[in-house]
Amino acid sequence: MLALKAENISKQYRLGQVGTGTLSHDLNRFWHRVRGKEDPYLKIGEANDRTTKGNSDYVWSLRDINFEIQQGDAVGIIGRNGAGKSTLLKLLSKVTKPTTGTIHTNGRIASLLEVGTGFHPEMTGRENVYLNGAILGMTRKEITRKFDEIVAFSGVERYIDTPVKRYSSGMYVRLAFAVAAHLESEILIVDEVLAVGDADFQKKCLGKMNDVTKGEGRTILFVSHNMTAIKELCNKGILLNQGSLLYQGNMLDTIIEYQRSSTTATSYHYNGNINEALGNENIKIKEFSVSPIKGELIDIDSGVHVKLVFQNFCPDITLDTTFELRSYEELVIFHVGAFPASNNNSEIGEYTVEYDIPAGLLNAGNYYFKLYFGKDQTVLLYGIDNFIGFEVENVKVGNKIHVYPGVTRPHFEYKIQTP
Known part of the structure; x- marks a missing residue:
């Protein structure tokens, strides 16, 4: 049975301040509509590439999206920052309307798009549970039947009669998730707000979502950068770029x-x-490379040499560089920094930072660097995500080549005693 269907949905946004310079555009749209012609601004606009300035005032956050989701499916929506994941969830949740296309849903939708979605800050947790349930189309009797279960799951029983404006972000998301997951909607839409909760609560949420799909046959759409959680929970996937x-x-x-x-x-x-060159008025990058310390290929035994050459335009500061290495499952492998200049003694000119990642530290897999330049470790001068990527090849152990679990593949010197 079909739970949700998206047909040619697109969402276009106009950049700049809201309400500034739009009257002429609105009149132009009206004139075209009166004459039975297409909206002229649907023909323009650029992809939502956050790394470039672009030339158009219009940006397509989503363009011509089509898919079908069956009842009981757990669907993971993945993609890099700016891919359109959150925009898609807002369209499916009917928080905003698509610029073009139609969305068909079969059943009630519960959404958790950000911390405290749908909560009124002046109302207590108890009142907000009933308010959220009413918004989802539940009767008071239905909500009352689930109320004790919701409060017990959220772990905020002591504060249930306290206005939610006094809740911490963790308490907010606990109660909001408990409401969305326990009230009997046919479709549950969850953005990556679970990152707010602690590890135990995240595990508890994933377990509940698993019960919702497999035990209750309800449909879930889940956005996350945690590939392990996505892999465990979801049976279907949608990749946006x-x-x-x-x-x-x-x-x-x-x-x-x-x-x-x-x-x-x-x-x-x-x-x-x-x-x-790549950068801004503070920093320009001339070179960033990764290469094997030994041999022609980066593998577990080769080690990795990292080299950064950049031009600094900020004198008399404490200049720091930060290298964050991540796996493509979005797991942070390390987050390390160096001080090319300290004690406010930076000079305008070219700097080089080099270091080695020793052999055996990285397991076989794909990795990428995030790179940041800072002042006094507090002010960001320039940063770039998903910059340089590389693959660590596997090596033979004995007579086999297995992909072993784990992030590291250390080399130990074993002391073995035999009979």
Whole structure:
């Protein structure tokens, strides 16, 4: 049975301040509509690429999205920042309307898009449970029947009669998730707000969502950067990239496609005019590369040499560089920094930072760097996500080549005593 269907849905946003310079656009749209013609602004606009300034005042957050979701499916929606995941959930939740296309749903929808979604800050937790239930179309009798279960799951029983404006963000998300998951809606939509809760509560939420799909046959749409959680919970996947649907299929294949499509260049070299290099008025990057310490190929035994060359335009500061290495499951492997200049003694000019990741530290897999430049470890001068990527190849152990679990593949010197 079909739970949800999206047909050619697109969402366009106009950049800039709300209400500024839009009257002429509204009149133009009205004039075209009167004459039975298409909205002229649907023909323009650019993909939502956050790394470039762009030339258009219009941006397509989503463009021509089509998919069907069956009742009882747990669907993971994945993609990089800016791919359109949260926008898609807002459209499906009817928080905002699509610019073009139609969405068909079969059943009531419960959404948890951000901390405290649908909560009134002046009302108590108890009142908000009933308010949320009423918004979802539940009767007071239905809500009362589930109330004790909701409060017990959320763990905020002591504060249930306290106005929610006094709740911490963790308490907010606990109660909001408990309401959304326990009230009897046919479709549950959850954005990555679970990151607010602690590890135990996240595990509890995933267990509840698992019960909702497998035990109760309800449909879940789940956005997360946690590939482990997505893999455990979801059976179907949707991959978005800069507003377009890149892939849909079973969850494991979708994650593999995500990793393949996310692979970035293993090096960046710029030899032209420094003003045209990657960066901003503070920092320009001339080179960032990863290479094997030994041999021609990066593998578990080769180690990795990292080299960064950049131009600094900020004198007399404590200049720091931060390297964050992540796996394509979005697991942070390490977050380390260096001080090319300390004690406010930076100079304008070229700096080079190099270091080695020793052999055996990284297991086989795909990795990428996030790079940040800062002042006094508090002010961000320039940062770039998903910059340089590389793959660590596997090696033979004995007569076998297995992909072993874990992030690291350390080499230990074993002391063995035999009979």
